[in-house]
Amino acid sequence: MIDPKELKYTKDDEWVRFEGDEAYVGITDYAQSELGDLVFVNLPEVDDEVVAGEPFGDVESVKAVADVYSPVSGVVLEINEDILDDAALINNDPYGAWFIKVGSISACEDFMTADEYDEYRG
Amino acid sequence: MKLIFEKSIPGRGQDIFPACDVPVKLPEVPLREKKAHLPEISENEMGRHYTALAKRAHGVNDGFYPLGSCTMKHNPRINEKMAALPGFAKLHPLQPAHTVKGANELIGELEKFLCEITGMAGVTFQPAAGAHGEFTGLLLIKAYHTDRGDTERNEIIVPDAAHGTNPASATMAGYKTIVIKSNENGTVDIDDLKAHLGPKTAGLMLTNPNTVGLFDPNIMEITRLVHEAGGLCYYDGANLNAVIGIVRPADIGFDVIHMNLHKTFSTPHGGGGPGSGPCAYKDFLAPFAPGLVCKDGENYTRAEKSIGNMTGFYGNFLVMVKAYTYLLTIGKDVHTLAENAVLNANYMQEKLKDIYPVAFDTTCMHEFVIGLDPIYRKTHVSALDVAKALLDYGIHPPTIYFPLIVHEALMIEPTETETKETLDEAIEAFREIYDRIFNAPESVQMAPQTTPVLRLDDTKAAREPHLRYTFE
Numbered sequence: 001m002i003d004p005k006e007l008k009y010t011k012d013d014e015w016v017r018f019e020g021d022e023a024y025v026g027i028t029d030y031a032q033s034e035l036g037d038l039v040f041v042n043l044p045e046v047d048d049e050v051v052a053g054e055p056f057g058d059v060e061s062v063k064a065v066a067d068v069y070s071p072v073s074g075v076v077l078e079i080n081e082d083i084l085d086d087a088a089l090i091n092n093d094p095y096g097a098w099f100i101k102v103g104s105i106s107a108c109e110d111f112m113t114a115d116e117y118d119e120y121r122g
Numbered sequence: 123m124k125l126i127f128e129k130s131i132p133g134r135g136q137d138i139f140p141a142c143d144v145p146v147k148l149p150e151v152p153l154r155e156k157k158a159h160l161p162e163i164s165e166n167e168m169g170r171h172y173t174a175l176a177k178r179a180h181g182v183n184d185g186f187y188p189l190g191s192c193t194m195k196h197n198p199r200i201n202e203k204m205a206a207l208p209g210f211a212k213l214h215p216l217q218p219a220h221t222v223k224g225a226n227e228l229i230g231e232l233e234k235f236l237c238e239i240t241g242m243a244g245v246t247f248q249p250a251a252g253a254h255g256e257f258t259g260l261l262l263i264k265a266y267h268t269d270r271g272d273t274e275r276n277e278i279i280v281p282d283a284a285h286g287t288n289p290a291s292a293t294m295a296g297y298k299t300i301v302i303k304s305n306e307n308g309t310v311d312i313d314d315l316k317a318h319l320g321p322k323t324a325g326l327m328l329t330n331p332n333t334v335g336l337f338d339p340n341i342m343e344i345t346r347l348v349h350e351a352g353g354l355c356y357y358d359g360a361n362l363n364a365v366i367g368i369v370r371p372a373d374i375g376f377d378v379i380h381m382n383l384h385k386t387f388s389t390p391h392g393g394g395g396p397g398s399g400p401c402a403y404k405d406f407l408a409p410f411a412p413g414l415v416c417k418d419g420e421n422y423t424r425a426e427k428s429i430g431n432m433t434g435f436y437g438n439f440l441v442m443v444k445a446y447t448y449l450l451t452i453g454k455d456v457h458t459l460a461e462n463a464v465l466n467a468n469y470m471q472e473k474l475k476d477i478y479p480v481a482f483d484t485t486c487m488h489e490f491v492i493g494l495d496p497i498y499r500k501t502h503v504s505a506l507d508v509a510k511a512l513l514d515y516g517i518h519p520p521t522i523y524f525p526l527i528v529h530e531a532l533m534i535e536p537t538e539t540e541t542k543e544t545l546d547e548a549i550e551a552f553r554e555i556y557d558r559i560f561n562a563p564e565s566v567q568m569a570p571q572t573t574p575v576l577r578l579d580d581t582k583a584a585r586e587p588h589l590r591y592t593f594e
Contacts, residue, residue: 034529039584062580063506063523065286088585 002114003028004095008071009117010109015095016071023072023105024098027059030121032094035061038087043079043099050074050102052109057099059090068099073107076100123178123574126171127591130161136168159593178574180518181392186540186548188470190489190521190533191285191333193363193385194392200451201388201444210443215435219416225439226416232446239456240359240379241372242402247437248413252360254432255380255399256291256327258412261429262378262403263325263354264295265410269427275324275352281310283334283525285360288327297324304527308334308482310344319351329358330374331365331487333525333533335467345375354378362386363537364464364488367457378403386459387445398441413437462538463488466545470536473549477556481528489535493528503559503566505530510577511558511569515551 007015013031017024032038040060050056055067056076078101083089089097112120163171181187187194205211213222233245249255260278267275278292279300289299300318305311309332326348331337338344345355357371357379363386371379383398384391391397403411412432414422452459464487471480471490481491494505509519509532521533536545558566570576 037581037585039581060584062584064526066526 003117005114007095007114008111009114009120010069010071010111011120012069013121014069014071016111017098021103021105022077023074023102025056025071025100025102026098027068027090027094028117028121029094031066032091035059035066036063037061038090041083041087041090041099043084044076046076046079048076050076050100052107059087069109070100070102071109071111072102072105074102074105077103123174125591126161126163126168127159127593129163129167129171132162134162134164136163136165180513180516185516185518186536186544187518188520188534188536188548189392189518190335190491190535191360191524192392192521193360193382193488193535193537194518195363195385195388195537196539197388197390197444198448198451201447204447205440205443207443210440213439215439219420219422223419226419228446229415229436229439229442230417232442232449235446235449236381236400236402239362239366239370240381240402241370242379243405244408244411245400245402246411246413246415246432247398247400247439247442248432249380249399249401250433250438251397252358252380252382252385252399253287253291255382255401256287256356256358257294258399258401258429258432259356259378259380259403260291260295260297260325260327261412261432262401262407262410263356264297265427265429266354266407267324269410272352275322277318277322278324278356279315279318279326279348279353281328281332283308283332283527284327285329285333285358286524288329288358292327304332304334307484308332308336308527309338310340312340312343312347315344315347319347319353321352323348323351323353325354325356325377327356327358328376329361330371331361331489333361334482334491334528335364335486335489335533335535336482336484337365337487341374349375360385361488364460366460367455368460372404378407383441383445388448389441389444396438396441398438398445400437459538460488463536466536466538466540467534469542470534470545470549473545474552477553478532481531488537489533491525491528492532492534494530494532495528497559498530501559501563503563505532507566507569508532508552508555508559511555511566512551513570514572515548515554517548517551 007017009015013028015026015028038059038061043057050070052070052073056070057068058065059068080098083097182194213225236245249258276298277300278297279302280288281304282301283304292299302314302318303311330341348355354377355375357376359379359381362381366386380399380401383389409425409427410429411425412429414424416422467486467488467490471486478492479496481493498504505522509522512519523531
């Protein structure tokens with residue numbers, strides 16, 4: 001799968017899509033393929049604070065549980081209830097299946113472009 | 123195979139109890155509204171059902187069981203025999219102390235043995251499992267800091283290679299888990315440790331040897347640094363089998379430790395439990411110990427600032443009887459357990475490392491980790507496939523996909539109770555599977571072929587679990 005050019009990427013394999021002052025966060029195609037079939041997702045609650053570089057949730061596959069790190073600091077405006085019901089959505093469409101939408105963004109991690117990320121995960 | 127409920131025929135049953143010939147009047151309150159769904163089946167059919175189930179399972183009595191980090195060693199039969207003695211088996215925890223002097227003496231003696239092995243000052247037997255022991259140990263650490271008025275410490279440092287129970291126990295105890303990196307040798311990265319130590323550090327949880335089977339050569343510096351920062355050091359005794367009788371956790375700077383009697387001390391586990399995860403501590407933690415103990419044969423007392431009860435009564439007593447029997451049987455040769463466990467692991471590693479990439483190519487302790495990733499990238503045969511293929515050789519697979527720092531990990535712990543012949547057979551199986559990975563990869567990806575059930579859809583099982591039998 002090609003990593004979309006309009007997204008930013010972290011070294012922990014999350015992507016972030018900025019829309020105005022808000023950001024959608026998910027995990028990359030590389031992350032989902034490394035984890036394998038996902039069976040369970042834990043997300044924060046709306047209004048929870050997230051901190052750049054710190055875990056805000058986790059994903060569980062038949063192999064392992066992995067933390068999902070927030071690329072930005074801010075407040076959770078919305079969570080994607082669909083992936084709570086069906087974690088397979090993340091495997092099927094990692095760049096569509098966002099995890100959380102964050103507002104009041106106060107800090108960001110260092111991001112990579114799609115090209116830089118492709119090279120990083122070569 | 124049919125479930126026991128599907129074999130049930132109404133009216134069929136067992137004549138264990140004769141029909142009641144006196145009037146029965148039960149109080150109303152505890153009566154259930156609906157009759158319980160119990161299978162109705164003859165004793166003969168029931169015996170066959172469970173024997174058939176047992177034949178389809180694989181235990182350490184059936185064959186090699188190198189499940190990494192789980193220490194699936196042989197459980198000597200004499201342990202069971204001692205635990206079945208009526209004087210132990212028929213005790214009631216509410217009996218007056220003077221009627222159970224022997225049992226309390228056994229607990230006291232086992233405590234002495236475990237103190238000698240760990241270098242600690244006291245042991246609580248209340249924890250019923252390893253993770254329960256971890257939780258207990260962390261509550262002792264917490265009680266210690268709180269008692270000193272040192273209440274700002276809310277962080278427990280855990281290496282990224284740790285057993286998953288460590289961060290879970292820290293969270294249960296109300297701590298924030300701080301994960302530190304492993305270095306390129308697979309042991310604690312001292313600089314990363316230093317960077318995370320501070321006034322918020324309540325303690326460090328470490329298993330040594332760690333989960334990649336390596337003894338941390340910097341252990342004295344690690345525990346010193348934690349103590350200098352004001353934290354305590356917790357030893358996860360899951361891997362104690364590698365060092366028992368040779369290294370005492372207290373001597374290398376640890377303050378509190380749990381042991382798994384059901385691993386290192388040969389009591390059954392893996393469905394054969396119950397477990398026991400006694401927690402040993404240095405004397406400055408003794409005032410906080412949980413539970414009631416009988417020191418004088420007459421009275422049960424509680425430590426002055428006890429954290430309370432971790433479970434009812436004194437822990438799983440019959441498991442203690444088995445562990446005590448084991449230690450009496452081994453006697454002063456306890457160090458040979460570790461020596462042979464380490465020897466067996468190194469033997470297998472040496473015989474496999476020319477074809478299978480070992481995660482850290484160095485002398486290992488009681489277990490070693492293969493990182494199948496380079497082979498997986500070439501052939502698409504995964505650690506899971508290799509594990510499944512081993513089933514056709516009558517071998518229980520190693521632990522897979524753990525530790526998380528090794529990709530496509532296969533974690534192999536042979537234990538000391540396997541013979542060279544068994545190890546050689548397993549090595550042969552691994553080598554044959556290696557040939558198949560390259561010559562007939564689909565035969566590995568389709569494995570197993572000879573087991574009662576073939577490859578299961580574990581994704582479907584996790585996504586759509588059916589956990590209960592639904593009655594018509």
